Amino acid sequence: FAVWAPAAERVSVVGDFNHWDGRCHPMTVHGSSGIWELFIPGLGPETLYKYEIRNRDTGELRLKSDPYAAAYQVRPETASRVIPESGYAWNDREWMENRDPEAWKHRPMSIYEVHLGSWQRSPDGDWPNYAELAERLVPYARDMGFTHLELLPVTEHPFDGSWGYQSTGFFAPTSRFGDPDDFRRFVDTAHQAGLGVILDWVPGHFPRDDFALARFDGTALYEHEDPRLGEHREWGTLIFNYGRPEVRNFLLSSALCWIEDFHLDGLRVDAVASMLYLDYNREDHEWIPNIHGGNENLEAIEFLRDVNETVQTGHPGVVMIAEESTAWPGVSRPPSMGGLGFTMKWNMGWMHDTLTYFGMDPIHRRYHHSQLTFAQIYAYSENFLLPFSHDEVVHGKRSLRGRMPGNEWEQHANMRLLYAWQWLYPGKKLLFMGQEFGQGTEWSEAGELDWYVLQYPLHQGLQQLVKDLNGVYREQPALHGREFEPDGFAWLNADDADNSVLSFVRRDVEGHERIVILNLTPVERSAYPIPSPRSGTWRVLLNTDSEFYGGASRGPLQCEATTEAYHGQPATLHVDLPPLTALLLEPTGG
Structure with missing residues (x-):
């Protein structure tokens, strides 16, 4: 046993084996390091333990879980558990060897974001275990065509309602669903x-629970003493002190643990903006400037650069994704260029503009056309991922389907159009569970998804569309090969606000082109002119109005582009556009 508690006068290991008596197994401090150590022979697997810590100045006794424990009791119990060293024999060598530090940029990435406890419950209504999730969730996501799972935090946490974002066990998969080898x-x-598999990882803050990191040795050890630096009042949590090497190493070790011990393919770092800014969600008198007088958290910036460089140098091909909601420059640029070193950044601006636009009655969309076109101004300043995440379907925001205007058919038509816009626009993709089949209610961690709605054709159709969008995204290099390059995208006509029609072209590295057309109102448009980069026949690869998706199968199967120049292009397509529909076209012959 070893634990860092520099302000302690005495530290003991306590547990069932000594009747939780701190006098029985006192630890020895290792020089001036503040690290206390003890070997106790004969303790078997599943032994429960904690540390009893006496503060040297106050004499206060604190009973703490092990910050580095590999497993804990299931909540509401909080003791750490002794488990044997893992002997799990991995069978993913081919997968691990295929990870590449550059190839991910040019490969399709379509992420299914999942909260394991509420995706689908066990037959008895209880949480599923890791084995059941491997048996049911994995084939479902694979058959739907997703390339990755992103898990809301499975780091151990005491409060179900935090969804894992208030972690107390930074090295342990939650015992709600099984043991560490079950997660492996x-x-x-x-x-x-x-x-x-990508994990939501939360190095930005931790909860105040008395059994965990808060005032661990009777002092502000992992956090700051001054609440102007050490508290997130909005969340009721504490902020890590990134200026302490021991705290930085604790968090860095946690990141490496998940990547090395559990073979994870990436970490999505939560709430990066809250780490970067000292005045994040604070009034003027509630924060302390840095040594230069600015609002940047210099220690957090250095930590983020360090963890990104360490992970990507030691594990090429692992992705580090930032949930960062501000205009901080260079989030996905290397530290050598002044960046933070992430591989990707969530495009929160695109997401907010898109959902605001699609939530409008189509009669008003003509006045807000720029909400869909504006993102191209900054689209290549970062490596962007396009997220429709759990945050957009909770806290009164309604489900994605619930945001859509119109009657039930129009809501689903808008959903089909929304997903076509997401999948056919440049940027990696993320969709939260349940939204692929149009769940009507807000998400709650307390139950499972509304799977019963799949008995209805409109929901079946939406699910099939997401599956087919994943298919064309994966199969068409023009849609995934140059998502971070401006040469992979060009507007054909972004100016027709009056009719709320958009058209653009996607290109692969060999110059093969695919045309995307969106009719964003419920008005059918006949022989609508679309600028075309070439004349000849174009075949419709995907039509969101297909009856297979719950539509009416209006629109063409193929179109002929004449040599009439239009809107800066050498040819013109005249296309019958169904209402609230997206079309994907490819030229015959490639």
Whole structure:
């Protein structure tokens, strides 16, 4: 046993084996390091333990879980558990060897974001275990065509309602669903099925629970003493002190643990903006400027650069994704260029503009056309991922379907159009569970998804569309090969606000082109002129109005582009556009 508690006068290991008596197994401090150590022979697997810590100045006794424990009791109990060293035999060698530090940029990435406890419950209504999730979730995501699973935090946490974002066990998969080797088997199963696994990781803050990190040795050890630096009042949590080497190493070790011990393919770092800014969500008198008088958290910036460089240098091909909601420059640029070193950044601006636009009655969309076109101004300043995440379907925001205007058919038509816009626009993709089949209610961690709606054709059709969008995205290099390059995208006509029609072209590295057309109102448009980069026949690859998706199968199967120049292009297509529909076209012959 070893634990860091520099302000302690005495530290003991306590547990069932000594009747939780701190006098029985006192630890020895290792020089001036503040690290206390003890070997106790004969303790078997599943032994429960904590540390009893006496502060040297106050004499206060604190009973703490092990910050580095590999497993804990299931909440509401909070003791750490002794578990044997893992002997799990991995079977994902081919997957691991295929990870590449550059190839991810040019490969399709379509992420299915999942909260494991509420995706689908066990038959008895309880949480599923990791084995059940490997058996059910993995083949579902694979068959839907997703390339990755992203898990809301499975780091151990005491409060279900935090969804894992208030972690107390930074090295332990939550025991709600099984043991660490069960989680390893889940990841291994995903890899063998061709699915990557990304974890939401939360190094920005931690909860105040008395059994965990807060005032660990009777002092502000992991956090700051001054609440102007050490508290997130909005969330009721504490902020890590990134200026302490021991705290930085604790968090860096956590990141490496998940990547090395559990073979994860990436970390999505939560709430990066809250780490970068000292005045994040604070009034003027509630924060302390840095040594230069600015609002940047210099220690957090250095930590983020360090963890990104360490992970990507040691594990090429692992992705580090930032949930960062501000205009901080260079989030996905290397530290050598002044960046933070992430591989990708969530495009929160695109997401907010898109959902605002699609939530409008189509009669008003002509006045807000720029909300869909504006993102191209900054689209290549970062490596962007396009997210429709859990945050957009909770806290009164309604489900994505619930945001759509109109009657039930129009809502689903708008959903089909929304997903076509997401999948056919440049940027990697993320969709939260349940939205692929149009769940009507807000998400809640307290139950499972509304799977019963799949008995209805409109929901079946939407699910089929997401599957087919994943298919064309994966199969068409023009849609995934140059998502971070401006030469892979060009507007054909972004100016027809009056009719709320958009058209653009996507290109692969060999110059093969695919045309995307969106009719964003419920008005059918006949022989609508679309600028075309070439004359000849164009075949419709995907039509969101297809009866297979719940539509009416209006629109063409193919179109002929004449040599009439239009809107800066050498040819013109005249296309019958169904209402609230997206079309994807490819030229015959490639």
